[in-house]
Amino acid sequence: MSDLHQITAKERSITASSFAEVLRRHRHAARLTLEQLAEVSGVSDRTLSDMERGRSKGPQHRTVTALADALHLADADRKQLVELAREGRLRDRWARPTGLCELPRSVDDFTGRAAGLAWISELLRAGDAPGAAGVGLITGSAGLGKTTLTVRAAHALRPDFPGGVFFLDLFGMSPQPLPVDEALGTLLRALGGADPQIPGDVAGRASLYRSLLRDRRVLIVLDNAASEEQVRPLLPAGGAGKALVTSRRLLAGLEGVRRLGLGPLPPPEATELLTGILKDRGASDEGSAVRQLAQLCGGLPLALRIAGNRLVSRPGWNAADLAARLTNEERRLDQLSAGDLKIATAFGLSYEQLADATRRLFRRLALVPGRDLDAALAAVVGGTSIEEAWDALDELVDLGLLQDNTSGRYRFHDLVRLFARDRLRQEESAAERDAFTAAMTSWLLRTATTAGRWFDPGYGDPGRAGPDAAALSSLEEADHWLRVNADNWLGALRHGASIGRFAAVLDCAESMDWFSDRWMHAPHWYEVFTLGAEAAAALGDQARQAAQLNMLAWVHLLPRDDPETTLRYTAQATDLATRSGATIQVALAQHHAGGALRRLGRLDEAIAAETRAAEIYKANGDIDRYCHSLGALGTCLRDAGHYAEALEQYLGLLALLNDDRSGTTPSVAALIRPIALARVGECLALLGHRAEAISKLTEAISLMEQGRLAFPQARSLETLAALLAEEDRTGESHHAYARAAEVYQAIGDAEASSRCRDLATAAP
Structure with a gap:
């Protein structure tokens, strides 16, 4: 045995390659491929390949015997092959393999992931506590840098593991992930085990592996895991050994592990990573172009590295050039390719x-x-x-x-x-894509139309719209569906218009009439009602076109605050409504015109317009819209300085809303009541009754919050805050301004939000 210690590195190499050469020579002589020899001998083709390449220097005796039998070797040839394998096993027994399962290098420009590094450090350093998990599982989609993060952490923690840090790729995304027995064999050899000591079965190997990890402070990095079944036998069972596992899969069935899910890098870190990759370029890149490029890469480290490598390898390019190429969605994936790195391949x-x-x-x-x-x-x-x-x-x-x-x-x-x-x-095929798109568009338009009709007091039972209504059994469900699916049904509306589905588009746009009052700050109403008006024009229906033009007048009156444009739309709507005999649309045009005239300071004209609208609504028995006009008339009176008359108007409106016999639809009453209450509060304040005004505004704000009426809620909070300040109730005033700032921020009014935030923090 001492002679074995005297074998030089060169001699060891010759001996190992001699075994490989002898095996390969005998296989060629037998005219067998690796696959054929594997089938005849029962030895896997992967193991045979390792032997012939010199990677497996000392196969087990029974393996060599099976090969000799399969090759029909004569006694001398059999003895030579067995002896060469024996010498390889003896070598492995007395000389621990070097470089097996060595940790990959860590990239120099690693950026971000501070929370992930801290999580891994805390996990592995706290792992000695009783009951603490010694296994960390890092998951996430392709390109997020799971391996890069884990390798970075393992290098940093190497001093904490004097027994070694070992890395094994489990080939989880391969059609043939690394078998458990081979994984265990590789790890056992890396830990110093010799082939004669390594059991042949998985259970035996796993048991030996766990016993080695129990008493040795080592870190095992298992990269790219395929499944729970592959990973379980490779995990330590407590003790000094620890493990980190990465996988694209969630591996939800693994027990006793702590989990870290990775997401894309936030924009500042993505920009920093790209900047770091580009730092040694001769060309200078504008910061804005690098930020745009990072944004187009979606915060994926792999995409950022590909983009950076492309620029580094092409000094004549700059970040703006590549960003321009990536802006084209049809070509973006093709452009995110650098050598053998391709985001689409991942x-x-x-x-x-x-x-x-x-x-x-x-x-x-x-x-x-x-x-x-x-x-x-x-x-x-x-x-x-x-x-x-x-x-x-x-x-x-x-x-x-x-x-x-x-x-x-x-x-x-x-x-x-x-x-x-x-x-x-x-x-x-294109035909299949068109069919899927048509089915989805129809379903989205039907469901959106059904949801919108829950808010229409004149429609009746929304369930009669079709089977899709079964999924929306209440007004609250309809409200939620329309909000969370806004991008989807709006996209369907656009597509429906583009392919000539005008009737469905118009039905959907019309159904949004009453719902739009509940969500008036939403940014898409102009497009919804423009598509509706165009659909009505295409269908040649002047009355319905007038209705959509009236909705566009509303969009410019309230959300957009553009009264001049409102008046242009009401003039068009009045003309079409008059020619088609749509009396209600004439009244609605008068109502919107009254609002626009009020904002332009033409108060006498505004009062006259709102009065005409109210008269038409009342004559036609449209109590719901009559209530709207009464409220608007009160606002005109208030702005004209007739505070007492305005207050009387609002109190009369509230009495009508609270009268169960008035015929007002409950949902409409619930919508108008908080706004009318707020107007009562404003009039009381203008008449010098601040305490009563504060009470009414507080009640109105509570109802607005319940009804999700964000726009009037924000305005009422700001009014309330000012009244509280006048009453020297500074703390309450600051709180009301802060709430107003939050609501304004939520509806996208940054200027009003900033104004209220400043007032919330102002010194008394």
Whole structure:
């Protein structure tokens, strides 16, 4: 045995390669391929390949015997092969392998992920506490830098593991992930085990492996895990050994591990990473162009590295040039390619793991117009039941191809959506894509129309709109669906208009009449009612066109605060309504014109217009719109300085709203009541009754919050805050201003939000 210690490195290399050469010579003489010899001998082709390449220097005796039998070796040849294998095993026994499972290098320009590094450090350094987990699982979709983060942390923590830090790629995205027995064998050899000491079965290897990890302070990094079954035997069972596992899958079945889910880098860190990659370039890149490039990469470290490498390798380019190329969505994935790094390839590995039905749904989800969706829409797009859609969505989330949240909605990363769209073009015909899009558009328009009609007091039972109403059984559900799916149904409205589905588009736009009052700060009403007006014109229906023009007048009166444009729309609406005999639309045009005239300071004209509107509504028995006109008339009186008359008008309106026999629709009363209460408060304040005014405004604000009437709520909070300040109730005033700032911020009025925030912090 001492002679073995005297073997030089050169001699060891010759001996190892001699075994490989002898085995290869005998296989060639037998005219067998690796696969054929594997089939005859029962030894895996991977193991045979390792032997012939010199990677497996000392195979076990029974393995060599099986090979000798399969090759029909004569006694001398058999003895030589067995002896060479024996010498290799003896070498392995007395000389621990070097470089086996060595940790990859850490990139010099690593950026960000401070929270992730701290999480790993805390996990591994606190792991000695009784009951503490010694295993960390880092998950996330392709391109997020799971391996880079884990390798960075492992290098930093190497001094804490005197027994060594070992890295093993489990090939989880490969069609053939690393078998558990081979993984255990590799790790046992890296830990100093010799082949004669390594059991042949998985259970025996796992037991030996756990015993070695129990008493040795080592860190095992298991990269790219495929499944729970692959990982479980490779985890320490307590003691000094620790492990970090990375996987694109969530591996939800693993027990006793702590989990870290990675997301894209935030914009500042993404820009910093790209800047770091580009720091040694001769060319200078504008900061704004680098930020735009980082944004187009969606915060994915792999995409950022590809973009950076492309620029580094092409000194004549600058960041603005590449950003311009990436702006084209149709070409973005192709441009995110540098050498053997391709973002589409990374996504493709995950895609290939999916079942056929899930791949089909994944592709078709690229058709969804909005940024997120729910299982019901997924079922429509995929042409499946909702139960099948849930299963497929879970699979997509598990592989990181979709992101989910606690509200049951799913969304793509921008680059993954482009990949799904590319797969759709490659694997589905244009006719199939058109059919899926048409089915989705029809469903979205029907459902949005049904939801909108829940708020129309004149429509009756929304359930008569069709079977889709079954999913929206209350006004609250309809409100929620319209808000969270706004991008989707608006996208369907656009597509419907583009393909000539004018009747469906007009039905949907009309159904939004009353709902728009509840969500007046939403940014899309101009487009909704413009599409509605164009659809009505295409259908040649002047009365319905007048109604849509009146809605555009409303958009410019309240959300846009553009009274001159409002008057242009009301003039067009009045002309069409008069010619078509649509009396109610004439009244509505008068009502909107009154609001515009009031804002322009033409108060006598405004009072006259609102009075005419109220008279028409009353004569036609339209009590709901009559109430709207009464409220508007009160506002005109208030602005004209007739505070007592305005107060009387509002009190009369409240009495009408509170009278169950008035015929006012309950939902309309609930909408108008808080606004009327707020106006009562404003009039009381103008008449010098501040205490009563504060009480009424406080009550109105509470009702507005319940009804989600954000725009009037913000204005009433600001009015209340000013009154509280006049009463020297400074703390309450500051609190009201702060709440007003929050609501203004939520509806996108940054100027008003800033104004109220300053007043909230102003010294008394």
